[in-house]
Amino acid sequence: MANFYCEYCGNKYSSVSSLTANSCSRHPLGSNKGKHKLYEGSEKSKYTCKYCGNGYSSISSLTANSCSRHPNGSNKGKHSPAL
Ligand SMILES: [Zn+2]
Numbered sequence: 074m075a076n077f078y079c080e081y082c083g084n085k086y087s088s089v090s091s092l093t094a095n096s097c098s099r100h101p102l103g104s105n106k107g108k109h110k111l112y113e114g115s116e117k118s119k120y121t122c123k124y125c126g127n128g129y130s131s132i133s134s135l136t137a138n139s140c141s142r143h144p145n146g147s148n149k150g151k152h153s154p155a156l
């Protein structure tokens with residue numbers, strides 16, 4: 074069965090409809106200010122931040138940390154997984 078992950082927080086869902094029905098605690102506009110967003114990349118053993126290249130073993134650990142090369146400014150946002 075396929076797993077679907079949120080790009081912002083790494084939460085795992087069994088369907089896209091259940092993923093996008095729920096609020097995201099790591100939404101860029103603020104905690105629970107929006108819904109989860111589908112991560113459109115494939116499931117990987119290691120995820121790389123598209124801004125700085127740091128590698129993490131899961132989307133949730135990647136997006137838990139601030140990014141020194143975030144487009145909004147250094148550490149003004151979280152890492153974001155490359156596809
Ligand atoms: Zn989320």
Ligand SMILES: [Zn+2]
Pocket residue numbers: 122123124125126127139140141142143151152153
């Ligand atoms: Zn980063």
